[in-house]
Amino acid sequence: MIQSLFFDLDGTLTDPFEGIANSIEHALRRMDKPLPERDLLRTFIGPPLIPSFRAYLGMTEEEAEAALAYYREYFSVRGLFENTPYPGIADMLGALREAGFVLSVATSKPEPFAVRILEHFGLAAYFDEIGGASLDQSRVTKGDVIRALGGRLAAKRGVTPEEVFREAAMIGDRMHDAAGAAECGIPAYGVLWGYGSREELERAGCRAVFGTPGALAAYFAAIQPQT
Numbered sequence: 001m002i003q004s005l006f007f008d009l010d011g012t013l014t015d016p017f018e019g020i021a022n023s024i025e026h027a028l029r030r031m032d033k034p035l036p037e038r039d040l041l042r043t044f045i046g047p048p049l050i051p052s053f054r055a056y057l058g059m060t061e062e063e064a065e066a067a068l069a070y071y072r073e074y075f076s077v078r079g080l081f082e083n084t085p086y087p088g089i090a091d092m093l094g095a096l097r098e099a100g101f102v103l104s105v106a107t108s109k110p111e112p113f114a115v116r117i118l119e120h121f122g123l124a125a126y127f128d129e130i131g132g133a134s135l136d137q138s139r140v141t142k143g144d145v146i147r148a149l150g151g152r153l154a155a156k157r158g159v160t161p162e163e164v165f166r167e168a169a170m171i172g173d174r175m176h177d178a179a180g181a182a183e184c185g186i187p188a189y190g191v192l193w194g195y196g197s198r199e200e201l202e203r204a205g206c207r208a209v210f211g212t213p214g215a216l217a218a219y220f221a222a223i224q225p226q227t
Helices: 017-030 038-044 049-057 061-075 089-098 111-120 142-157 161-166 175-183 198-203 213-221
Strands: 004-007 102-110 129-133 168-172 188-191
Touching (some): 004 142, 017 038, 017 061, 038 049, 049 061, 089 102, 102 111, 102 142, 111 129, 129 142, 142 161, 142 168, 142 175, 161 168, 168 175, 175 198, 188 213
Parallel strands (some): 004 102, 004 168, 102 129, 168 188
């Protein structure tokens, strides 16, 4: 029986493209590097940034770390609010809470930024926990975030992380969400209103893929947890 739902943030709850793209372009200007086509910057939504700077922009590790610092100059002040909740998200979250699910966020975005974004858009109150990456890069991958989140929920409930994970599922728009879920032994479900395709999500092992927030809420309402 699934009782806890872990949600990705970028591409799942909100569309962050404008803020992420502007922050990357700010970093590249600070480093006197050419700006790529904006479509390339869509690939940065989901995975951790340092590997993305290296993979998609050919940076060295040292350059990628510098780019991350410049990225945060812009993102921490303006970029995090250049963001839009997807239509129907608040209704979906409200329906899932009403059905008895415990909702949390598991994002590769630094946790302080995730909290500020969700509070800004009035979504934070739907979640028992908001888990994200650490600013010092000690917790970066989706698997790292899910493990830490499971530990926090376990401590709050007085159970083990294994007990939390036995009743949990991960919901996200990219293969990285499914990969992190698999590392922690929990099922993954995909959404199509973000940045991943059905093919990507199914290949990554998602048990089901949803086209709208309403369809996701209806699916889980049909397996309403015991309360």
